[in-house]
Amino acid sequence: MPDVLVDLTPLETPTRFTGIGRYVEKLGSALADLSHSERQGLEIAALTALSGPSPVGPLTWKGSPSPLFGDGDVEETRWLMARRTRLAATLRTRAPRLFHATQNLGTPRGSGVPRVLTCHDVVRLVMPHDYLAGRPAYRWILHGLEIARFRSATRVIAISRHTADDIIRLLGVPASRIDVVPHGVDLDRFRPPRPGAEAEAASAILRKWSLADRPYLLHLGAADPRKNVDTLIHGFARAKLEGVDLVLIGKLKPSHQATVDRALDEIGRPPSVRQLGYVHDADLPPILSGALALPFTSTYEGFGFTPLEAMACNCPVIATGLTSIGEVVGDAALLVPPRDPGALASALRRIATEATLAGDLRRAGLSRAAQFTWRKAALGTVDSYARALRR
Template identity: 30%
Template sequence: MKILVNAIPLKGLLTGISRYVRQLYTELEKLPGVSVSYFDGLRVTDRMPEQADSMTWAISRKAVWRLPDSVVFAARCIHQLLFEANLRRLCGRGSFDLYHETTFFPAALYSIPQILTIYDLSLLKYASSHPRERIWFYNFFRKRRMPFASRILTISDFIKGEINSSLGISPEFVDTVHLAPAPLFSKRNTGEVNAALRRLALPQEFLLFVGSLEPRKNLPKLIEAMKIARSNIPLVLAGWEGWGDKEWLQTLKGSPLRDRIFITGHVSEEDLAFLYSAAKALVYPSLYEGFGLPVLEAMACGCPVICSKVASLPEVAGDAALFIDPADAEGLAQKIELIVNDQEVRKKYEILGKARANYFSWKKNAENTFEVFMKATQNRK
């Protein structure tokens, strides 16, 4: 099967979507009879593009966000239409059997079967937490483009249900294929971990949050819980600054907690594995997730997990996490104290977490995804 994939996520920052595309296609390329080509809107290559430098990428994002929303929206629309025109020319030559769309919505393409991966519906459910121009762009194209999808892939049964209830798409056209932690996420030895902590100027003991520092991640409630908890353990926030207001940062001014909060910015996957291996626990009080990959990454590294009992997170974590109500700072503070002070509880969730993480694999993901691709091409014949 000759697959053409939208490779634009592979050229940005290594975050959730780009991790998905990179890990999936690393495994798909190993399958017999599979040929993958990567399309960035201008060029096609048979090699996976290199990920962007995090510093350069962050500077370019800030420059874009300084522009008026109407200008960014117009530029996005023009880029999308040019992307689709180039895509149609490519696929009209009979060179590919299937196109995999990895961004917001399907492309205007009918000549070959098209699979769309939907990661979550936050642009509908939490529109106020996203930049306005992104919402305009999504709303303008989504309804116009959804009929071009042959089938839809999604990453949790929770999102599959939302696709049915919110988009009105029958479950028979939607396939769930769960994500997995990348193979490099495993418990690291103490010497390597300590060297990484010194290099990153981080304390020896800490709680860890991983993800973009954006509204859905519920960081104000985490900060509130840290203020309530009696423990003086530091908190490390690992992830790029994201978007939205950062009023919770302002609340730290003049607070004793200020000296216990460490913000790393975006870190490499290798450093992330060191952070998971060092942390007392991952604290993930998110309001809404399509999957919640940091939960499995932490578990694979032997890091106990405290996470919200909402959206996809119970599906991902199973019985291997301490669950909290993301609206309850007091309850979160109690779970923080429990995990910090009780070694037996930490060991219990370390063991449960490792077993849970081992249930998921990218090899299995690729095989199941390929079955969906085959289904789409056979239905088209």
């Protein structure tokens, strides 16, 4: 049996299409690429099924062709119940020295196996009025569950310094048991296209999405309260950028779509604001590289994948710099106050009209993104395993 089992089973859920899914997949691959000495002599394998005769597989596993668990609350509950009822028994049977829970939901209890637990964020505890409105009892239950989940872990991996501080402040986990291990970015995929065939293929993708003829600003991802997409839409309207589109990419929940619709109604639904819905991952790097800028209006992130991937693709970033976002962008983004459409409009106009500023941000972004690699994340994760096993 391996020393460490790394949980890749979140790839069997719609999580595989989110930032957490990207983390699970890329971390597994990066761990697989480490030498025996870089793994500090540890045998590391992947948990690829919650139960069954062959639940252990290679770290390069990317999930079944289609996720075994689907979208929606019912499917999420089914997955969580499967984790809680089947995973502990699998761990008892396989008996690794350490289990890495890469997704904290449905953490198995009663397995007798020490665990390292990754914390992606605690946004529902930080912003309960936005995410748990009208559910005061559940808020306190959730707080208690999170305290039990994280305090019982042998070590906690926080994906940013800010997330670590939230865990210490809200959950009372000692700083001595937390390892800060930032995510990486896949620089082989998220990068500007090379001249020639790559550039031609990138142009074809832009034409496919009708993005080749007009400059565009890009929002990529969800529209839940912390993303402040309404601020982005109002800021774009105030900027009055002739001939420039605002393109929104992401599959939205109905409640999040309602937020976007309200903001669009308030500005008169101009045709220059376009919603593309879900776009396949393979098309994102060319779309990011082709954008005038990525205005990232989020005010809370556990890490901040989107601005990092934008910088890696040579796309200028506008951001609030709050929470972990400042850790990611450093001095390579144009910072704006949060939830301020006027300040955002001014920043958008500057990006659109000041070529020197845009060029400086592109160069700074490429340099900044190069500091975040999955190899570094894998090495930091192995360090956490070694500390947990020395306990």
